[in-house]
Amino acid sequence: MTETTAAPRAGKAWWKELWAQVMIAMALGIVLGITHPAFATQMQPFGDAFIKAIRMLIAPIIFCTVVNGIAHMADMARVGRVAIKAIIYFEVITTFALIIGLVAVNLWQPGAGMNIDPATINASVIEPYVKQTSAVGFVPFLMNIIPNTFVGAFSEGHILQVLFLSVMCGFSLIWLGERAKPMTDVIDVGAKMVFGLVKIVMWAAPLGAFGAIAFTVGKFGVGSLSSLGKLIGGFYVTCIIFIALVLGPVAAFCGFNLLKLIRYIWEELLVCIATTSSETVLPRMLTKLEALGCEKSVVGLVIPTGYSFNLDGTCLYLATASVFLAQATNTHFDLSHQIGLLLILLVTSKGAAGIAGAAFVVLAATLAAGGTIPVASVALVLGVHRLMSQALTPTNLVGNAVATIVIAKWENALDTARMRQVLDGKPVPAA
Known part of the structure; x- marks a missing residue:
């Protein structure tokens, strides 16, 4: 890990920074979306191509990072301990997220007075999402962790399946002992190669951000904001409240300032907001949290697991949208x-996990399981789902960054002095 991953290089022109390029690209995308909406919607392939380019690297990155981390940890009991601590933390925090979402939407009441008759809603637009709900549930979820084939987990891009295989392979290398060293060396070199590819792909981040934000503004624009503005505005405020009232105190308890952490991952947050996908920055989050002082093996386990179990923003969305539709x-x-x-x-x-448009699919599945709110009513939020995703995805990202630091500290795998230096923007020695 180089020093530049921990803090910006001194004297580097501001316009060469990724965050500046992404912000400029987003501004241009917004302007294009407002002035030429029809043309702006044609920019979608730029955003989609960038997301696909990052997603093709996620499986090998997780595999190399987790296998190498576990093999060097050489303690299977510790791997299990880290996993259990992470799951406990995830469950507690996401429960808080659901409760805050429910309280906020009941106080805000964005759907009150709309008086929509479910019989008048065109349910055909949500059929592709409702068809997927049969795969949503606890037992199917557990079964889906085990891939049909070894290669299938990588080709289909299921994070939990890749994580499952990675842990199994890591355990196997521990059992092999010294005989596993040639393989761990190969995997280590492979990880460096894949992270090199990530740097190449990230050069296209401004173009991807431009395409994604131009499409969003051009397609949904001011009309969507005005018709469902109370829902969208209330949801953004709810996400901020959750970050301030839940993640803020957790960060303070663990000895770091949440605002400084947000500043540290600012570039990733901008890319996440523009593309409405936290997967686009998963590789960089692994690198940045390791540079922050979290032990590599802990980062490799917590971040991929959190992308399925610790979706704070998604929980806020599900609670808010469900009660909104009832109202x-x-x-x-x-x-x-x-x-x-x-x-x-x-x-x-x-x-x-692994379902396209997961938050919207789960919303439909939840209404179907509850049997009280008409499932067809989810069509009301389909048009603004992407706008709401621009709040829920960065909330997920901040939540997983905090979770990784918490678990690392809990496991005595956090270099606190280094973390404070990095968050303060001070130069630190190479890790």
Whole structure:
């Protein structure tokens, strides 16, 4: 790890920084979306191509990072301990997220007064999402962790399947002992090669951000904001409240300032907001959190697991959207119904790993499982789902960054002095 990953290089022109290039690209995309919306929607392939380019590297990065980390850890009991601590933390924090989402939407009441008759909603637009809900659930989720073939996990890009194989291979290398060294050396070189590819792909991040944001503004634009502005605005505020009231105190308890952490991952947050995908920055998050002082093996386990189990922003979205739809359709949804919704969401929010448009699919699955709110009503938020994703995805990212530091500290695998130096922007020795 080089010093430049921990802090910006002194004297580097501001316009050469990735965050500046992404912000300029986003501004240009917004302008194009407002002035030439039809042309702006044609920019979507730039954003999609960038996301695909990053996604093709995620599986090999997770495999190399996790296998190498476990092999060097050489302690299977510790791997299990880290995993258990992570799952406990994830469950507690996501429960807080669901509760805050429910409280906020009940106070804000964005759907009150809309008086929409579910029978008048065109349900055909949500059929592709509803068809996927049969795969959502706790048992299918557990079964889906095991891939059909070794290669299939990589070709299909399922994060949890790749993580499962990585842990198994890591354990196998531990059992081999010294005989495994040639293989671990190859995997280590392979990891360096793949991270080199990430640097190449990230040169296209401004273009990807431009295409994604231009498409969003051009397609949904001011009309979507005005018609469902109360829902969107309330959801953005809810995400900020969750970050401030839950993640802020957790960060303070662990000895770091959350605002400084947000500043440290600012470039990743901008890319995440523009592309509405946290997967686009997963490789860089692995590198940055290791540079921050978290032990490589802990980072390799917690981040990929968190991308399925610790989706704080997604939980806020599910709770907010569900109650909003009940309000909009005048569906009776009292406290007992909302407690039932909370219990359902504790399962369904973890059961959509690897499903395209996971948050929207889980929303449909949750309404179907509850049986109270009309499933067809999810069509009301389909048009603004992408706009809401621009709040939920960065919330997921911040939540997973905090989680990694918390678990590393809990496991005595955090260089606290280095973390404070990096977050303060001071130069640190190469790791």
